[in-house]
Amino acid sequence: MDLLIKNKVAFIAASSQGLGYAVAKELLQEGCHVIISGRDAKNLEYATQTLADFGKGKILALPGDVSNEADRNRMIKASLDEFNTVDILITNSGGPPSGNFDQFSLDDWEAAYHLLLASNVALIKGFLPQMKAQKWGRIVAITSQAVKQPVDGLILSNSVRSAVSGLIKSLSNELGAYHITVNNLMPGSTETGRLQNLLKVNPSFKDNIKNIPLGRFGQPHEFAAAVAFFVSERASYITGTSLAVDGGSIKNIL
Numbered sequence: 001m002d003l004l005i006k007n008k009v010a011f012i013a014a015s016s017q018g019l020g021y022a023v024a025k026e027l028l029q030e031g032c033h034v035i036i037s038g039r040d041a042k043n044l045e046y047a048t049q050t051l052a053d054f055g056k057g058k059i060l061a062l063p064g065d066v067s068n069e070a071d072r073n074r075m076i077k078a079s080l081d082e083f084n085t086v087d088i089l090i091t092n093s094g095g096p097p098s099g100n101f102d103q104f105s106l107d108d109w110e111a112a113y114h115l116l117l118a119s120n121v122a123l124i125k126g127f128l129p130q131m132k133a134q135k136w137g138r139i140v141a142i143t144s145q146a147v148k149q150p151v152d153g154l155i156l157s158n159s160v161r162s163a164v165s166g167l168i169k170s171l172s173n174e175l176g177a178y179h180i181t182v183n184n185l186m187p188g189s190t191e192t193g194r195l196q197n198l199l200k201v202n203p204s205f206k207d208n209i210k211n212i213p214l215g216r217f218g219q220p221h222e223f224a225a226a227v228a229f230f231v232s233e234r235a236s237y238i239t240g241t242s243l244a245v246d247g248g249s250i251k252n253i254l
């Protein structure tokens, strides 16, 4: 199926590795131009080199921290200076630290707010005017299965990401008139650096596999394929939805 997004410009936050990187690769393969980001300039440079094999689209690499206001503003400006518009926005960041309620101070909660919620709000604010003006846009927030079913030991993620889901659903109501779709994609346990770190801190996390009907952790390309469809022209009637890419791990009926 042709996803009909050739030459679209996609900003993929936090994409030098992991899920964001897999999404950038997938969108390059679909003929998009991609803007990638991450804090570590060396990782970002390596990502730029390896991604170049997957498409002919331009790759703009912008070092920066999505939880930092000045960095976000710089990345938004550089993207618009280069491409004039961003058609597809994938919001993403690294995950907050694992731990239980007693382990976190109010400062930790505030940091999680900046990392997860403020980064979404600010990136959407930055790119929305152009999407509205061109009456076409795609916004996908990468959250977590934790917004449907809390994951033990991830209280910051479980709590603050739910606000992102509320933001995304609310925005889908406001932006339909501009042909902008806004959706929430919820990865389950997927084999990236983040999962390796969680397994290092808590090796028994691996036991969660027995609760996954497909019997294994996911691969980043499996998540990226779902994102590519959601940001495509083919998904033009899908907005305000939360899709789990979790091997069936969430137990709710809906």
Ligand SMILES: NC(=O)c1ccc[n+]([C@@H]2O[C@H](COP(=O)([O-])OP(=O)(O)OC[C@H]3O[C@@H](n4cnc5c(N)ncnc54)[C@H](OP(=O)(O)O)[C@@H]3O)[C@@H](O)[C@H]2O)c1
Residues within 6 Å of the ligand: 013, 014, 015, 016, 017, 018, 019, 020, 037, 038, 039, 040, 041, 043, 064, 065, 066, 067, 092, 093, 094, 095, 096, 115, 142, 143, 144, 145, 186, 187, 188, 189, 190, 191, 192, 193, 194, 195
């Ligand atoms: N993988 C899973 O099983 C899973 C499941 C549910 C939810 N999630 C969530 O999905 C998101 C992506 O996960 P992942 O598995 O791809 O993580 P990952 O393997 O740790 O990769 C994170 C990527 O984001 C960049 N990054 C991290 N913090 C950043 C920041 N503050 N500003 C800009 N870039 C940043 C990293 O580069 P730098 O370190 O150089 O910045 C890296 O490129 C996370 O929020 C994670 O919690 C993941």
